[in-house]
Amino acid sequence: MGRRRKKLSDQPFELEITHLDSRGLGVAVHEEKTLHVFDALAGERVSARYLFGRSQRGKAETLEVLQASADRVPPLCPHFGDCGACSLQHLSSDAQLARKQAVMLAQLKDNGGVEPATVYEPLTASPWNYRRKARLSVRDVAAKGRVLVGFRERNGRYVADMQTCHILSCEISDALTPLSSLLEELDCRTCIPQIEVACGDHQCALIVRHLKEISEADTVRLQAFSSATGLGIYLQSGGPDSVSLLAPQDMQLEYTLEALGLCFHFEPLDFIQVNAELNELMVMRALELLNPKAGENILDLFCGLGNFTLALATRAGHVTGVEGADEMVARARGNASLNGLTNVDFHTENLYADNIKSEPKAPWPGTGYDKIMLDPPRSGALELLPWIAAAGVGQVLYVSCNPETLARDAGLLVHEYGFSLAGAGIINMFPHTSHGEAIALFECDKPGPVQ
Numbered sequence: 001m002g003r004r005r006k007k008l009s010d011q012p013f014e015l016e017i018t019h020l021d022s023r024g025l026g027v028a029v030h031e032e033k034t035l036h037v038f039d040a041l042a043g044e045r046v047s048a049r050y051l052f053g054r055s056q057r058g059k060a061e062t063l064e065v066l067q068a069s070a071d072r073v074p075p076l077c078p079h080f081g082d083c084g085a086c087s088l089q090h091l092s093s094d095a096q097l098a099r100k101q102a103v104m105l106a107q108l109k110d111n112g113g114v115e116p117a118t119v120y121e122p123l124t125a126s127p128w129n130y131r132r133k134a135r136l137s138v139r140d141v142a143a144k145g146r147v148l149v150g151f152r153e154r155n156g157r158y159v160a161d162m163q164t165c166h167i168l169s170c171e172i173s174d175a176l177t178p179l180s181s182l183l184e185e186l187d188c189r190t191c192i193p194q195i196e197v198a199c200g201d202h203q204c205a206l207i208v209r210h211l212k213e214i215s216e217a218d219t220v221r222l223q224a225f226s227s228a229t230g231l232g233i234y235l236q237s238g239g240p241d242s243v244s245l246l247a248p249q250d251m252q253l254e255y256t257l258e259a260l261g262l263c264f265h266f267e268p269l270d271f272i273q274v275n276a277e278l279n280e281l282m283v284m285r286a287l288e289l290l291n292p293k294a295g296e297n298i299l300d301l302f303c304g305l306g307n308f309t310l311a312l313a314t315r316a317g318h319v320t321g322v323e324g325a326d327e328m329v330a331r332a333r334g335n336a337s338l339n340g341l342t343n344v345d346f347h348t349e350n351l352y353a354d355n356i357k358s359e360p361k362a363p364w365p366g367t368g369y370d371k372i373m374l375d376p377p378r379s380g381a382l383e384l385l386p387w388i389a390a391a392g393v394g395q396v397l398y399v400s401c402n403p404e405t406l407a408r409d410a411g412l413l414v415h416e417y418g419f420s421l422a423g424a425g426i427i428n429m430f431p432h433t434s435h436g437e438a439i440a441l442f443e444c445d446k447p448g449p450v451q
């Protein structure tokens with residue numbers, strides 16, 4: 001028989017918090033076991049109790065802060081502690097930045113064996129109402145007689161009962177309560193599991209996922225809601241291809257990079273950077289670091305709808321964008337045309353395909369690239385590194401949404417492929433969360449030719 005698990009007490013106990021884990025939970029040792037503690041900060045002494053349930057093993061919650069950290073601040077959101085969307089509102093903004101930078105540098109050193117020659121000033125902007133893209137859960141809760149719309153609670157099982165949200169765009173935050181009331185009136189209130197949010201500079205849209213056909217009466221209610229709030233309504237009955245515009249019929253989502261005079265059209269499920277203000281700062285930092293010149297040919301990998309590609313094209317001789325999804329490439333071409341840029345071309349390519357890794361040659365027209373820009377997903381760019389190393393470029397600018405895979409790739413670029421890490425810095429794309437993003441510049445004095 002297996003050893004019987006010791007029964008946990010529900011009585012409070014005191015803890016000394018030593019540091020924060022990767023998710024932003026306080027870490028402490030109690031009865032020779034490591035605990036991860038919600039709402040606690042490094043250096044604090046707290047009164048806590050165990051959380052129960054299989055998914056909560058090894059976790060506790062703070063009941064009272066007995067000795068507070070100097071970095072503790074009052075959380076702004078009334079749903080903090082219940083909602084799982086942001087876990088660090090009780091940590092000052094300066095301390096959040098310092099922590100994210102320390103995590104990035106530690107990952108680079110410990111996992112990649114590299115240190116940047118320069119640590120860039122963190123990119124940061126307003127910490128509130130910054131989210132223009134989000135996925136909200138919907139749950140018809142009979143016990144409350146209401147339909148809840150919001151992020152999931154931090155235990156992941158329930159939908160937070162939200163009347164406002166300080167990280168969602170103001171238009172969506174203000175609409176949470178009216179949206180809940182609308183859903184309560186719908187015939188299909190039990191068949192809507194989620195609503196996605198997509199906001200441009202001037203319009204916001206709700207993408208309503210429905211598991212059953214929407215009745216004519218519900219269609220009228222949704223159209224009336226759109227008219228009353230100014231929010232666009234899209235319906236989604238299945239996969240991404242099933243998304244269709246309901247109202248208003250002239251809906252066009254777009255955002256601008258004001259400093260460059262660029263405008264981008266996008267569809268509601270397209271990937272765009274969540275934080276509009278940070279996106280522009282990030283693009284301008286990329287231009288500063290890569291410093292494109294009129295005679296240069298630049299390659300932009302994982303180009304999406306052209307966010308970096310078109311910015312680079314305002315200064316470079318020519319830019320080639322490569323992306324894995326046909327629809328995003330089509331959107332990028334449309335955005336180039338929209339902005340009157342003719343010195344760009346786009347190609348669809350699976351950048352994780354085996355032939356990219358095994359055949360170090362350009363699979364796209366033209367091979368004489370001077371610089372490379374890449375913005376890969378969380379999995380990083382491991383498969384592309386041999387080709388990048390053989391491409392004969394003097395600079396590679398890497399935007400990362402995962403410090404762990406950035407560190408892995410940085411180690412290979414430096415130790416196996418002869419690059420140096422000229423600089424790296426954090427991008428605070430998601431304030432009040434533990435999620436870190438970064439930008440890193442790699443340089444090579446003696447780039448080799450493409451084989």
